[in-house]
Amino acid sequence: MTDSIAEFNQFRDEMNQLILGAGNLTVNRFFALDGKCYEAGVLGASTKEMLGLVSSLVLRCDDCITYHVIKCREAGVTKEELMEVFAVGLVVGGSIVIPHLRRAMARMEELAQDGKTG
Amino acid sequence: MTDSIAEFNQFRDEMNQLILGAGNLTVNRFFALDGKCYEAGVLGASTKEMLGLVSSLVLRCDDCITYHVIKCREAGVTKEELMEVFAVGLVVGGSIVIPHLRRAMARMEELAQDGKTG
Amino acid sequence: MTDSIAEFNQFRDEMNQLILGAGNLTVNRFFALDGKCYEAGVLGASTKEMLGLVSSLVLRCDDCITYHVIKCREAGVTKEELMEVFAVGLVVGGSIVIPHLRRAMARMEELAQDGKTG
Amino acid sequence: MTDSIAEFNQFRDEMNQLILGAGNLTVNRFFALDGKCYEAGVLGASTKEMLGLVSSLVLRCDDCITYHVIKCREAGVTKEELMEVFAVGLVVGGSIVIPHLRRAMARMEELAQDGKTG
Amino acid sequence: MTDSIAEFNQFRDEMNQLILGAGNLTVNRFFALDGKCYEAGVLGASTKEMLGLVSSLVLRCDDCITYHVIKCREAGVTKEELMEVFAVGLVVGGSIVIPHLRRAMARMEELAQDGKTG
Amino acid sequence: MTDSIAEFNQFRDEMNQLILGAGNLTVNRFFALDGKCYEAGVLGASTKEMLGLVSSLVLRCDDCITYHVIKCREAGVTKEELMEVFAVGLVVGGSIVIPHLRRAMARMEELAQDGKTG
Numbered sequence: 001m002t003d004s005i006a007e008f009n010q011f012r013d014e015m016n017q018l019i020l021g022a023g024n025l026t027v028n029r030f031f032a033l034d035g036k037c038y039e040a041g042v043l044g045a046s047t048k049e050m051l052g053l054v055s056s057l058v059l060r061c062d063d064c065i066t067y068h069v070i071k072c073r074e075a076g077v078t079k080e081e082l083m084e085v086f087a088v089g090l091v092v093g094g095s096i097v098i099p100h101l102r103r104a105m106a107r108m109e110e111l112a113q114d115g116k117t118g
Numbered sequence: 119m120t121d122s123i124a125e126f127n128q129f130r131d132e133m134n135q136l137i138l139g140a141g142n143l144t145v146n147r148f149f150a151l152d153g154k155c156y157e158a159g160v161l162g163a164s165t166k167e168m169l170g171l172v173s174s175l176v177l178r179c180d181d182c183i184t185y186h187v188i189k190c191r192e193a194g195v196t197k198e199e200l201m202e203v204f205a206v207g208l209v210v211g212g213s214i215v216i217p218h219l220r221r222a223m224a225r226m227e228e229l230a231q232d233g234k235t236g
Numbered sequence: 237m238t239d240s241i242a243e244f245n246q247f248r249d250e251m252n253q254l255i256l257g258a259g260n261l262t263v264n265r266f267f268a269l270d271g272k273c274y275e276a277g278v279l280g281a282s283t284k285e286m287l288g289l290v291s292s293l294v295l296r297c298d299d300c301i302t303y304h305v306i307k308c309r310e311a312g313v314t315k316e317e318l319m320e321v322f323a324v325g326l327v328v329g330g331s332i333v334i335p336h337l338r339r340a341m342a343r344m345e346e347l348a349q350d351g352k353t354g
Numbered sequence: 355m356t357d358s359i360a361e362f363n364q365f366r367d368e369m370n371q372l373i374l375g376a377g378n379l380t381v382n383r384f385f386a387l388d389g390k391c392y393e394a395g396v397l398g399a400s401t402k403e404m405l406g407l408v409s410s411l412v413l414r415c416d417d418c419i420t421y422h423v424i425k426c427r428e429a430g431v432t433k434e435e436l437m438e439v440f441a442v443g444l445v446v447g448g449s450i451v452i453p454h455l456r457r458a459m460a461r462m463e464e465l466a467q468d469g470k471t472g
Numbered sequence: 473m474t475d476s477i478a479e480f481n482q483f484r485d486e487m488n489q490l491i492l493g494a495g496n497l498t499v500n501r502f503f504a505l506d507g508k509c510y511e512a513g514v515l516g517a518s519t520k521e522m523l524g525l526v527s528s529l530v531l532r533c534d535d536c537i538t539y540h541v542i543k544c545r546e547a548g549v550t551k552e553e554l555m556e557v558f559a560v561g562l563v564v565g566g567s568i569v570i571p572h573l574r575r576a577m578a579r580m581e582e583l584a585q586d587g588k589t590g
Numbered sequence: 591m592t593d594s595i596a597e598f599n600q601f602r603d604e605m606n607q608l609i610l611g612a613g614n615l616t617v618n619r620f621f622a623l624d625g626k627c628y629e630a631g632v633l634g635a636s637t638k639e640m641l642g643l644v645s646s647l648v649l650r651c652d653d654c655i656t657y658h659v660i661k662c663r664e665a666g667v668t669k670e671e672l673m674e675v676f677a678v679g680l681v682v683g684g685s686i687v688i689p690h691l692r693r694a695m696a697r698m699e700e701l702a703q704d705g706k707t708g
Contacts, residue, residue: 278670283640
């Protein structure tokens with residue numbers, strides 16, 4: 001956990017700009033699609049963010065987990081609901097998920113201390 | 119797609135019995151925990167089944183996908199909602215998910231023809 | 237190896253139609269993107285198909301391997317070149333790749349016997 | 355579970371011959387290395403086979419699981435010991451491992467009925 | 473390798489407390505099960521720790537590798553035996569395992585310098 | 591991104607020496623094989639490095655990605671070609687690949703600033 005959420009977001013934004021600026025049509029379309037698929041449809045935005053979060057957990061990607069934890073909190077998902085998402089991810093994905101769960105927990109603490117979603 | 123849902127369920131039941139009958143405490147507790155974690159809590163059963171489904175999709179396990187598609191349908195998840203779960207799984211997990219999506223689609227057809235969830 | 241390449245292609249086409257016909261915009265755009273990304277660009281089509289093949293090997297997806305083996309052969313990739321793609325996939329992905337390599341080999345035999353790419 | 359252990363072994367042998375006969379030096383050396391690494395060293399052969407089995411379980415490769423279950427039984431690993439290997443694989447890898455555990459159990463039954471390792 | 477084993481252990485303990493304190497029954501039972509499954513049974517504790525280590529290697533989880541390397545050393549597994557566990561993990565999981573092997577090696581050095589297991 | 595390419599290379603070299611010095615024959619032979627498989631054969635070195643890069647991307651290993659980005663650039667692969675390799679990796683592996691793509695992009699920037707491959 002070497003960087004804060006602010007640093008995470010800054011690196012994310014800078015690199016996204018570099019990637020999109022490189023002008024590869026497939027890559028740019030994929031990024032657009034990635035944004036689109038979490039917009040509310042027949043399923044609400046909070047459900048979709050929880051789907052993104054549990055997928056990130058079982059695939060064990062810390063950056064993706066951080067991103068979806070933030071988005072879940074913004075969409076109104078409660079801490080108790082997040083724990084149930086974590087529970088499904090943990091049972092499906094096994095103990096190998098635990099280190100990522102620890103870092104997800106640290107991110108939730110960080111969000112609470114920032115006063116944004118506590 | 120060599121076996122029907124009925125055959126899938128029969129093999130599943132027979133092997134579960136063999137596994138649980140082998141008397142390993144850790145294994146048996148894990149199976150109990152696996153059942154428990156999809157019960158309604160602060161999140162409803164249908165949301166939890168969708169979480170299980172998207173996890174199975176991105177981890178690319180056909181049997182798990184079949185199981186959660188059936189459970190989702192039983193919990194009242196509509197075909198249009200399932201397509202949105204598939205969309206998230208596809209974007210997160212990539213084109214490597216597509217063959218599993220095809221088999222999931224075949225399972226949905228099979229369920230519809232069985233008159234259970236069509 | 238329960239089905240032939242002809243059966244594989246038929247199931248693939250039928251399910252793709254069902255999926256695309258379900259009308260989920262994200263899913264349909266993803267399928268379009270998937271087709272696009274193997275078209276010749278600054279890299280030729282045969283190089284891109286080899287990239288798709290080695291990715292499928294290390295992610296261990298038989299259907300994807302079958303698809304890209306066929307496409308590689310159509311794009312003029314020789315058997316000796318395919319063996320070098322397999323070698324990279326095997327070293328990167330480890331012995332867990334071997335069962336998929338066996339099935340890839342059986343597909344190459346099947347293609348040769350069909351007189352298409354032998 | 356469409357083929358018997360005998361059929362599994364026959365396909366395995368035939369494809370291995372095709373692969374090794376293709377004359378790619380890296381591939382052939384990898385196959386030799388794969389055989390070597392399970393030979394008794396400071397760890398005994400049964401321990402190494404159990405290491406191969408649990409790795410195959412958490413990476414979810416049915417053919418590799420079948421192979422190492424057979425090898426474990428030949429090396430004298432008991433059913434109770436195999437259940438403990440399965441327990442570690444299940445806890446580490448999660449419920450996504452369960453379908454593979456079912457097929458491993460079916461293979462153990464098949465071996466018992468063949469009178470080889472019952 | 474930004475943190476020491478002492479820092480790793482501190483973060484691990486603090487986050488485990490937060491997770492267990494959140495009061496999700498499934499999560500808490502999973503953690504209990506995770507502890508249980510490495511206790512000596514018909515297989516000894518050192519064998520079980522080696523099973524946990526090789527699983528962590530092929531699934532490529534640095535924190536899990538660090539944890540099981542420490543536990544293996546405490547259970548009396550020698551460096552030569554650890555190298556044989558690494559060899560199986562490397563052959564099964566492929567070259568993608570190598571960066572994790574490097575960090576495992578650095579952890580073994582760190583343990584030796586701490587005078588605990590050198 | 592806590593360390594520079596120079597630091598990455600130093601850690602890599604030191605740990606490789608420790609690993610190879612430990613004297614495990616399987617491990618040492620694997621390392622030799624890993625070096626061999628990227629040498630030019632019927633496929634050129636640049637194609638093989640691109641195969642290694644896309645495999646590393648879809649398996650999501652930052653160190654392997656860094657290594658193959660450097661090697662690709664040394665073998666004359668252009669930035670535009672690298673973007674097409676990234677595009678295939680992104681479509682095959684999904685959005686879970688994106689954080690690794692960001693770090694790959696940062697490595698390409700670092701290489702350009704070092705004046706080696708800009």
